[in-house]
Amino acid sequence: MLFLVPVVPSRSHFENGVAFKVKINPQSGLVNIGSQLQEQGLSINPLVLQLGARGLFVSSKLKPGTYLFPTGASLGQILLQVARGDRVKESIAIIPGMSIWQLRNIMDSHAAIVHQTKGMSTKELLQSLNLNYPSAEGIFLPDTYIFDPDEIDLHIYRRAALGMQKHLNQIWDQREAGLPLKTPYELLVLASMIEKETGRSSDRDMISAVFINRLNKNMPLQIDPTVIYGLGPKFDGNLRKSDLRRDSPYNTYMRKGLPPSPIAMPSKESLQAAVHPAKSNALFFVAKGDGSSHFSQSLKEHESAVDRYQRKIAPKNIAN
Incomplete structure (x- = not known):
């Protein structure tokens, strides 16, 4: 035949x-x-x-x-x-902790995507997605998205935004009572900070506890990733003391409360940690150098931990 x-x-x-x-x-x-x-x-x-x-x-x-x-x-x-329909498939990955400008660069450079949003401002992108957020940061769910070649980028953004909205609403409904969070968007902001400060996944709920405790005590959050985010995509990797003294909505050393938007795309795990913090009175933490953190309830203990893990000064009386 x-x-x-x-x-x-x-x-x-x-x-x-x-x-x-x-x-x-x-x-x-x-x-x-x-x-x-x-x-x-x-x-x-x-x-x-x-x-x-x-x-x-x-x-x-x-x-x-x-x-x-x-x-x-x-x-x-x-x-x-x-x-x-046994077709060629393409994929693009949104990695937890990725910023919106990193995501847009990856999307804009993907050869198999039709770049309808390339060159759009953040406001125009949000309008195209019918979303009413102050920023496009953090609103796309980290995942690997499979699509046919020549897919329009707006379709992929929409899938990722709908995925985040679904998970955000589910987790918001499961939140513990008494959290200093007024809206799902504030949950998203907090989760993004947990994502950027987590070196080891097992520390997420403790990092969440530190942030929640500080918010409850009206203490400044004082975390470097928010300051770095405020410096924008031109940040050279070297955070200077002058940067910490430069006022901006993202300088959590100079301003109390949450920053005005997320600072990255948070994972589902960080969203969960934000509404289920560890039962702890810790107010401070410092990186130990192995991916984990040391948590402290007092400034004195924290300063000793900084000496031990950051300045490499021999410890005096500090618990492991």
Whole structure:
């Protein structure tokens, strides 16, 4: 039968040397699909394509997308593959702790995405997504998003935003009583700070406790990642004392309470930690150098921990 004859040519530009890549546009009929396959180098007669599709009962089942057809594939094999929708897939990962400008750079540079939002301001991006937030920071759920080649970037942003909204609302409804958080957005802000300060996942609930305790006591949060975020994407990796003295809405050394927006994309684990802090009176923590932190209830103990773990001064009387 004609549709069993191989139609994939022997050409040097096969994908990975073993498969021929073609693209079928959305809303394409049989005749149009035949023309597209011909234009991309397959030796297919459009009339034979129609006969083959009807013979295999797939005329109305052919799906658009990008396909890899193996060497020597017949028309019948191609039709069945397209009917199954066995397409090439692409992916993009939103990593916990990633900033909005890092995400937009990755999205804008992805070769398989149609860049509809490239060059948009934050305000324009939010308007395109029908979202009413003061910032696009933190509102996209960290995950790996699978999509077909030539997907519009706005669709991926929308999936990530809806995913975050779903989890944020679920976790907000599960929050403990008495937390100093007035809205789900404040939860998102707090979770982003936990994300950036967590070196070891087992410390999340303790870091959350420190932040919650400080907020309850009206103490400044005093964390470097908020100051760094306020410096913007041009931060050179060296946080200076002058930066800590420079007032900004994100300088939690100079201003009490939460910063005005998240400072990163928080993970589900950080969202959970924000509403379920550890039962602790700790007010301070310092990195120990192994990814974990030492937590202290008093300034005196904290200063001793800083000497031990940061300044490398021999400890006097400090518990491990």
